[in-house]
Amino acid sequence: MQTKAGQKIYSKITQITKATCSLQASGVGYEEMAMVHGRLAQVVKIVGDRVTLQVFSGTEGIPTNAEVVFLGHPPMVKVGEELAGRFFDAYGKPIDGKPEINGEEREIGGPSVNPVRRKQPSELIATGIAGIDLNNTLVTGQKIPFFADPDQPYNQVMAMVAMRAKADRIILGGMGLSNDDYLFFKSVFENAGALDRIIAFVNTTENPPVERLLVPQTALTAAEYFAVDRNEKVLVLLTDMTLYCDALSIVSNRMDQIPSKDSMPGALYSDLASIYEKAVQFPSGGSITIIAVTTLSGGDITHAIPDNTGYITEGQLFLRRDTDIGKVIVDPFRSLSRLKQLVIGKKTRVDHPQVMNAAVRLYADAANARTKMENGFDLSDYDERTLRFAKEYSNSLLAIDVNVDVDTMLDTGWKLFSRHFTQAEVGIKQELMQKFWPAESREG
Amino acid sequence: MATTGKVAGIIANLVMVEVDGPVSQNEICYIDVGGTKLMSETIKIVGNTAYVQVFESTRRMRAGNPVEFAGHMLEVTLGPGILSRNYDGLQNDLDKMEQVFLQRGEYTYPLDENKKWDFVPIAKAGERVSAGSWLGEVKENWIGHKIMVPFAFEGEYSIKSVAAAGSYGIHDTIAVLTDAKGQERTVTMVQKWPVKLAVRAYKEKKRPFKIMETGTRTIDTLNPIAEGGTGFIPGPFGCGKTVLQHSLAKFAEADMIIVAACGERANEVVEIFTEFPELDDPRTGRKLMERTTIICNTSNMPVAAREASVYTAMTIAEYYRAMGLRILLLADSTSRWAQALREMSNRLEELPGPDAFPMDLSAIVANFYARAGYVILNNDQPASITFIGTVSPAGGNLKEPVTESTKKAARCFYALAQPRADSKRYPAIDPIDSYSKYLEYDEVQKYLNEKIHPEWVPNVYLSKDILLRGREAFEQINILGDDGVPIEYHERYWKSEIIDFVILQQDGFDKIDQSTPIERQRFMLDRVLGICKSSFKFDSFEEVNPYFKRIINTFKQMNYSEFNSDKFKALDADLGKILAEREVVHAN
């Protein structure tokens, strides 16, 4: 061992596996960073003087006499105003051809906010998309993923939501992003003239998968800087969290951990929670909102990744293609925003909760009618009406190309109710019926 | 001299410590990482190596870091001032932590050491006492908080002196006791107790016989929970476990509510912090927060403290039960605790059981549920802990180990069904799969029939039958088609829908509908069953759906109206008219 500028240097590795290497070393801190043969690594296990390092970009070609330098600190990221408009890799190194930034170095994956220092979220995020604003209203400080099959346009919808949300700062955490999608986000941000509000930490498909494990916490440490130190409203976009989880399972399998369901590590829940729970509303006005993408395989939400995600996040937005209208919709059955009740009918018109629920209930009746039809049965008059309603509802409210304000969404809802149903069939509180039921309807 | 040691190995929050003296299983120790002392618990000992789980992040910890053992297990501090407080899983007072972010190694005292309490003696010098005996009382919010002989005092004592009525701090001497050998021991308002051990300061545990009213109709009417009973709520994510528990916390008939938020979302706890101080307790008119204590270890807080959090909550519940109170303990979600056990068991490389959970999971869960119960204290006062936990089954599959283990331990099963939640039929408790074992108890049936109505229990069973037959009719209609079945099938289905829409479904966010007193539940069930028992005249199946929808709609407006208000009565009269349109009157 020799020392160089306070750093300890070793050159005798005793064991190498696909993901890790081990050596004799002393005075090393848990989770400390190191360079192994010029590659970044992190301490994942210490037993006596034997230290095991996880090498992020893989151990291919590392010799037993490789130089190992311990850096004396856990993973860090530089934060500051200079981050604005910049694109970085998973380690925080610029990938936009511009120089390194100066800034304060902060540990990533720091402690959690004291729950009593949080504020209850109450600020609505308007997106113009009725499938979101009407049925699954978003609130600052919320954490919510899109659940979508890989063929759904989730990145486009997420980018659209980000551009319309009135955030002070948008931080993109890209994991396993295809180069095309990376360029897509870049051009969306540039075209919207929003570049000064954007920061991106990106791991593309061309980078080693394990590196992406650093992306969410790096992005969130930057988010905490803007939300806490500068009281800004920060929106964090994480895509694709399924690829993040896949990297977790690669590591845990290589380290011989006992896998639990779907070969995911047993600590998947805690790991994802440490990311998503960074979403927060502070009393000072600063906030972190997380919108993520979890891609599904064949719509299966019982798989361990969407399942654990659903147990952590405050709802999910489910994208699906509605073949009746040939458009992508936000599925009202499987989507949910759990924070919507903090704002609907309070920050929005009083009829919002009931219109939302009645419409979804009638849409469910239409789904039953469709099943009946598919089974070859005659449809009742009511069934026929629900089907007509469903098509118009889907087209004018659920489709992701809708862009109107919440009052217009509610008015549209009432119009559809009165066009197809009686008041009794809609079943909304009498006071609201009297106030909002359109005059020129079947049952005045 | 206290045992010390040095860190020998670190794998996440499992740390191996080489020790220089005796260590006990579950003993607490503190690991010094650069001057910050991290609390840990011994979970396994092999030779000179103690395996400890650290209740904090182990970042920057090094081999060789010094460790001090504390000589006791994980314990809670019990005394006046617990009510209305917000604790973490280790009973640190969160409000005393000034910073925005939780600081590793910061531990705060759970009680207020400066506050003076007005003490009134209950016991007199010369009386014989034992652990849990009431020596005096202070007013904590509105509860008469008993100052007791500490639970750790074994055997009998005689009281040498009790403090006179007056104002005292928690550490002042309240009584002096003499044991059989003539040794004197002083008692203050504070005592400590190890959380993993059950408090046994009572005479007997009885079979529950009373119902705990919750205000949630699908529970109270269909599957009531007994005071001192146990129940659990399994359900896939987003089906309403937390909303239901919050509703129980708001409206259940209990003297004190302890909410253990175990490995769930911080925003859900913030909701309680924010809303409970503003909301009125419908029974006492006081603020809900006055009867509530929160133990929170949210999902991003250290994993090892999740297990501690449920035990901390239960021990606090036992302490207040010993004062003769009715406690409702809610834990959301016990699956997160089981997962924490699994993470640790895997790190210890123990032989895994099903789904890699520890082999003894069932026993751990059963032991925990067994700490609830309806007890008769040594002074013959009744007291109870009712415990309701939630379970978050992986993939929504109720055949997984945590659900199965809990099913063996809990007496009420409130299964939340995804299809009900999807169609917004809240609370999404499946009326057919769910059950309450207490409904079968003779003493519970007797209690219900006496308290509510002589025919209550038979009517509850009748409602269950109607729901079941309704579901069967619905399936037949789906198989054979609307006109492929007799009209009567439609009627049967729609009668079950009335029970569903009017009794089972309840709007958790409506001021009136969110909680229904039992008297009103009796009225509504009576009305609904009246309709279910009647026959109606229909010429075609097409008439059935719109007719029953009108009935249901009128009922729903009733549910939204003040009980017995003019509006309520007017709607009831409307209902009578709708029924008269088609009801077949039998001459008998």
Ligand SMILES: Nc1ncnc2c1ncn2[C@@H]1O[C@H](COP(=O)(O)OP(=O)(O)OP(=O)(O)O)[C@@H](O)[C@H]1O
């Ligand atoms: N009684 C109810 N009335 C109206 N809405 C409800 C009711 N119960 C649940 N919901 C809706 O369902 C959402 C999810 O409920 P909740 O948070 O209780 O689910 P959960 O079962 O605890 O999920 P998780 O396991 O992920 O914590 C709520 O945010 C609310 O929108």
Ligand SMILES: [Mg+2]
């Ligand atoms: Mg919940």
